[in-house]
Amino acid sequence: MAFSKDLLSGLIFAAFGLAGIAMGWSFDPGTAREMGSGYFPRLLSWGILALGLVITARGLAATHGDKIEALHLRPFAFMIAGIVLFGLLLERAGLVISLLVLFGFAGAACYDSRWKEVVISGLLLTVFAVLVFIYGLELPMPMWPV
Amino acid sequence: METAHNLLLGFSVALSGTNLLFCFIGALLGTLIGVLPGIGPLATVAMLLPVTFQLDPTAALVMLAGIYYGAQYGGSTTAILVNLPGESSSVITCLDGYQMARQGRAGSALAIAALGSLFAGCVSTLVIALFSAPLTALAQQFRPADYCGLMTFGLVAAVILARGSPLKAVAMVMLGLLLGLVGTDVNSGTTRYIMKMESLADGIGFVGVAMGLFGLAEIIKNLEEREHQRAVMAKIERLWPTLQDMKDSWRPVLRGTAVGSFLGVLPGGGALLSSFAAYTLEKRVSRTPERFGRGAIEGVASAESANNAGAQTSFIPLLTLGIPSNALIALMAGAMMMHGITPGPQVMTRNPDVYWGLIASMWIGNLMLVVINLPLIGVWVSLLKVPYRLLYLGITMFCCIGAYSLNNSVFDIQVAAVFAVLGYIFIKLDCEPAPLILGFILGPLLEENLRRAMLLSQGDWSVFVTQPISATFLLLSLVLAALIVVPNVRKTREAAFVAD
Numbered sequence: 001m002a003f004s005k006d007l008l009s010g011l012i013f014a015a016f017g018l019a020g021i022a023m024g025w026s027f028d029p030g031t032a033r034e035m036g037s038g039y040f041p042r043l044l045s046w047g048i049l050a051l052g053l054v055i056t057a058r059g060l061a062a063t064h065g066d067k068i069e070a071l072h073l074r075p076f077a078f079m080i081a082g083i084v085l086f087g088l089l090l091e092r093a094g095l096v097i098s099l100l101v102l103f104g105f106a107g108a109a110c111y112d113s114r115w116k117e118v119v120i121s122g123l124l125l126t127v128f129a130v131l132v133f134i135y136g137l138e139l140p141m142p143m144w145p146v
Numbered sequence: 147m148e149t150a151h152n153l154l155l156g157f158s159v160a161l162s163g164t165n166l167l168f169c170f171i172g173a174l175l176g177t178l179i180g181v182l183p184g185i186g187p188l189a190t191v192a193m194l195l196p197v198t199f200q201l202d203p204t205a206a207l208v209m210l211a212g213i214y215y216g217a218q219y220g221g222s223t224t225a226i227l228v229n230l231p232g233e234s235s236s237v238i239t240c241l242d243g244y245q246m247a248r249q250g251r252a253g254s255a256l257a258i259a260a261l262g263s264l265f266a267g268c269v270s271t272l273v274i275a276l277f278s279a280p281l282t283a284l285a286q287q288f289r290p291a292d293y294c295g296l297m298t299f300g301l302v303a304a305v306i307l308a309r310g311s312p313l314k315a316v317a318m319v320m321l322g323l324l325l326g327l328v329g330t331d332v333n334s335g336t337t338r339y340i341m342k343m344e345s346l347a348d349g350i351g352f353v354g355v356a357m358g359l360f361g362l363a364e365i366i367k368n369l370e371e372r373e374h375q376r377a378v379m380a381k382i383e384r385l386w387p388t389l390q391d392m393k394d395s396w397r398p399v400l401r402g403t404a405v406g407s408f409l410g411v412l413p414g415g416g417a418l419l420s421s422f423a424a425y426t427l428e429k430r431v432s433r434t435p436e437r438f439g440r441g442a443i444e445g446v447a448s449a450e451s452a453n454n455a456g457a458q459t460s461f462i463p464l465l466t467l468g469i470p471s472n473a474l475i476a477l478m479a480g481a482m483m484m485h486g487i488t489p490g491p492q493v494m495t496r497n498p499d500v501y502w503g504l505i506a507s508m509w510i511g512n513l514m515l516v517v518i519n520l521p522l523i524g525v526w527v528s529l530l531k532v533p534y535r536l537l538y539l540g541i542t543m544f545c546c547i548g549a550y551s552l553n554n555s556v557f558d559i560q561v562a563a564v565f566a567v568l569g570y571i572f573i574k575l576d577c578e579p580a581p582l583i584l585g586f587i588l589g590p591l592l593e594e595n596l597r598r599a600m601l602l603s604q605g606d607w608s609v610f611v612t613q614p615i616s617a618t619f620l621l622l623s624l625v626l627a628a629l630i631v632v633p634n635v636r637k638t639r640e641a642a643f644v645a646d
Contacts, residue, residue, distance in 0.1 A: 006311070009575040013317045020324055023339055033605030037331040037338060040593040044324045051317040058313075068574055075369035076570060079542070080563055083362065086546050087559030099543065106542050110369050112535040121536050125543055133547055137200055140554050 005066050007059030010052050017049025078109035094142040095134060099126045149275050156275075156502030160510050165208045168201065169507050172209035173514040176216020179544075181223050181526045182537055186236075187417075188580070189364060190217035191477050192356035193544050195484075196551040203485040204500050208507040210481055214474070215511040218417060218457050219263060219519060222450055223526050226255045238421040239453070242438065242445030254387040255446050256523055258395050260516045262451035266403040267512030270458040273407045274465075274505055278494065281466040285491045288467065290598035291609045295619030297592050300413035300463075300471050301585060302623040307418055307472075308578040312630055315581045318572075322582035325350060326589020333597065345557040352480045353552040355586060358565025359572075359579040361545040365538050366570050387443075395447035398428050402448035406455030411462050416472040420456025421449040458508055464489045465501065469591070473580040476587035484552075 024045060027038025082105025089098035103122035107113045133139045159165060175197065179190045194213045198206040225236040226243035239259070246255040288296075301319050308315040328339040329349030340346035387395070405427060406420035428448040429438045438445050461478075463471045468490030470476035482489050487500060494501045519526075549562040572579050603609035611617045 005575045009314055009317075009572075009577055012571070012575070013314075013321065016321055016324070020339075023341075027336070027338060028334070031605060032600050032607065035333075035593075035597045035600060037334045037336045040596060041324060041327055041338060044320050044327075048317055048320045048324065051313060051320065055311075055313055055317065066576075071574070072370040075366050079362065079366050079369070080567060082542070083546055083563040083566065084560065087550075087556045087563065090550065090556050090559070102542065102546060103539055106539055109366075110535050110538065111372055112533070114535075117536060118539070121539055125540055129543060129547065133551075137197075137551070139547075139551050141550065 003068060004059045004062060005068055006055055006062060008068065010054070010056030010059050012052070014049055014052030014056060017045050017047070017052050020045030020048060074111070075109045078105045082106045082109070090141055092145065094144040094146065095130060096126055096143055097145065099129060149279070152498070152502045153275055153506065155498060156504075156506030159204060159499050159503030160208060160506035165205055165503070165507065166510065168205045168209040169212040169510050170514055170518075172198075172212025172214075173216040173511055174212075174518055176213035176218075177220040177223070177515070177518060177522075177526070178216075178529070180217035180220020181529055182220075182541065183224050183228060183530065183534065185364065185541065186360065187214070187217040187221050188356065188474055188477065188583075189360040190220065191474060191481075192353060192360055193541070193548055195353055195477070195481050196548040198481065199484070199551060203487055203497075204503050206485050207482065207487070207500060207504045210478060211504060211507045212511045212514060214457070214478065215263075215267070215454070215508070215515055216518075218454065219260070219515050220526075222259050222263075222453070223256060223519070223523075224530065226259065226446070227252060227527065227530055236421075236453070238425045238449040239446060241425070242440070242442050242449075245439065245441035246443065246446065249441050251441065251443075253523070254391050254443065257387050257520065258391060258443055258447050259450040260519050262395065262399040262402065262447045263454035264512050264516045265399055266406060266451035266453075266455035267458060267509060267515075269403050270407045270410070270455040271505060271509040271512075273459055274462055274508070275502075277411075278462060278466055278505075281462060282491045282494055285466045288615060289613060290595040290602060291613045292615040292619070293467070293469065293595040294592065294599055295610060295613075295616035295623075296413055296463075296467065296469055297588050297595070299619040299623045299626070300469065301581070301588065302626050303413060303419075304472065304581040304584045306626055306630055308581050310576040310578055314575075314577045318577055318579070318582040319585040322585025323589040323592060325355075325582075326586040327593060332590075332594070343557075345555060349590075350586075351549070351552050351555075351558045351561055352477075352583075352586065354549045354558040354561030355565050356477060356583060357545045357549045358562040358567075359569035359583065361541065362562060362566035363569025363573055363579075365541060365545075366566065367573050368534060369538065391443050394443050398424075398444040398448035399451045401427060401431075402451035402453075403455045405448075406452030406457075407459050409452075410456035410459030413463050413469065413471040416460040416475065417453045417457040418472075421453040424448040424452030454512070461504075461508070465493060465504075466491055470584070470587055473583045476584050479587060 024038055024041045028036035029038040029042055030036025082102045086098045086102040089101060107118035134143055175194055176190060179193060191213055198209050221236045222239050225239040226247050229240050229244035243255045305312055305315040305319060328346055330337050330347050337347055402424040405424040409420045409423055410416055425445055425448055428444050429435045460471050460475050463469050464475050464479055470479040479489050546559055549558045552558050569579055599609055610620060
């Protein structure tokens with residue numbers, strides 16, 4: 001059977017609620033009068049779990065649930081991969097190389113990308129970023145590999 | 147008298163050469179990014195926050211005010227020219243603005259939007275100046291339970307204003323509150339939900355959250371569409387509105403300003419609620435309501451002036467009570483805290499130059515918008531012609547470096563990546579992320595006040611209904627929540643969001 005939006009979002013909320021309860025198990029709840037570090041998180045987590053279950057139930061009950069639109073894996077996967085790699089590389093390979101990697105992945109994420117354009121605008125943006133963020137704002141990130 | 151004196155102080159701060167410059171740059175950058183299709187005011191402000199990190203607090207706030215108005219106005223420009231509302235607050239502008247543009251009257255619509263906004267900005271600056279002192283005095287009476295009531299009201303309003311199912315919006319609010327608690331608990335000193343990551347001890351960096359949810363997730367969604375599916379831009383034939391346009395507009399501008407100034411003050415209010423209410427009012431009082439939605443300049447004039455008035459007066463709860471009333475203001479609150487200014491009643495007494503400087507720069511920011519936008523409309527138009535396949539590369543870069551520059555830590559880039567994934571899933575599942583970010587900012591505040599309230603009442607929950615201020619807010623929240631169940635209101639709300 002197909003997952004409707006309600007069903008899936010309900011399950012996701014319920015999972016967040018469960019995670020909140022499980023990970024917050026060891027927090028001291030205290031009492032209502034003197035709330036410990038666990039009181040409010042626990043209250044919220046149970047609330048999220050309950051809401052998640054209600055939304056899930058509604059999704060199950062609906063006969064013609066609003067189906068989730070087709071996922072486009074390409075923009076999603078390439079964009080996320082590019083961002084994560086940029087974060088991993090920045091302090092080791094420096095701004096220039098990590099930006100070029102980012103543009104390579106981001107460029108591949110778009111259906112309409114033309115390689116020449118990506119290369120040219122990527123290079124221009126990199127120069128711009130070096131001038132503005134390293135020389136201008138003096139952010140403490142390396143330009144080249146360290 | 148005192149107000150005049152204070153405003154003078156404000157203007158002397160705001161009009162200093164450097165602050166004026168920063169206000170100008172802020173408004174320019176805000177419009178520049180805000181004009182880009184698919185980027186709403188929230189994403190714009192989130193993206194431009196890092197630019198202000200290096201400045202001293204006053205200059206940074208002045209620049210942020212410029213960015214804030216620029217972002218709103220840029221969004222309206224895109225709404226009018228290409229029918230792409232960056233955020234729900236410009237949806238209403240789309241209704242008539244784009245129709246006017248299609249009839250070749252884009253110039254009139256843009257000019258009226260700018261002039262109406264300027265007028266609304268002037269009035270609402272005065273409103274803030276006049277009312278913030280008495281409201282601050284009132285705020286001194288607020289006890290912890292009252293703050294809880296107020297925040298509850300704001301969160302309920304955020305739920306009502308979100309599109310899609312209210313149940314999901316409630317869940318988003320609570321998830322936001324929970325995410326806001328990640329990090330060190332100030333009371334006990336223990337860390338919560340940090341999953342053994344030291345970088346999370348100070349909490350999840352909110353710039354990373356905002357970039358991921360509003361910047362990067364939006365890009366991924368936009369990349370799903372092929373280029374030819376995107377909207378086509380209308381031509382601009384003449385820039386200046388005709389005399390008839392002016393005649394038609396001045397009353398709607400006045401009414402819009404009044405509605406906006408009032409609704410902006412309410413917690414949960416702000417640009418969206420204001421423009422929606424003003425538009426509805428205008429349609430009611432019009433002798434020719436059938437013209438609305440087909441290019442009625444009254445619709446643009448009222449929505450835009452209300453939008454701007456509301457955007458401005460929604461600073462009041464933040465400045466007087468320290469409570470951000472909507473997601474955008476929550477971002478501004480986060481930015482202020484990063485500059486070492488905790489928003490709240492103490493700002494006015496402790497940093498009067500910052501406080502009144504900010505208010506004066508709001509007015510100047512509005513003026514800047516007109517100065518920048520009327521001559522530069524041609525530039526924005528050509529910017530809108532740049533294909534998205536080139537634009538998003540730059541936007542992605544700004545988001546990534548912006549996330550890094552918050553704490554100069556690569557960890558925040560990964561935070562942005564995680565929230566981009568979450569944001570994308572939320573978009574796919576019709577869960578609007580704006581309530582989440584409001585909850586995220588309010589999480590620690592709500593917990594702290596809940597704790598104090600319960601400590602003071604010795605664990606007695608009835609304190610929330612026995613204290614008059616708190617009881618009033620909770621009652622209002624109930625009324626709001628009940629509204630959504632009333633079939634009529636529900637239908638209107640659904641109809642209002644169908645336009646998206």
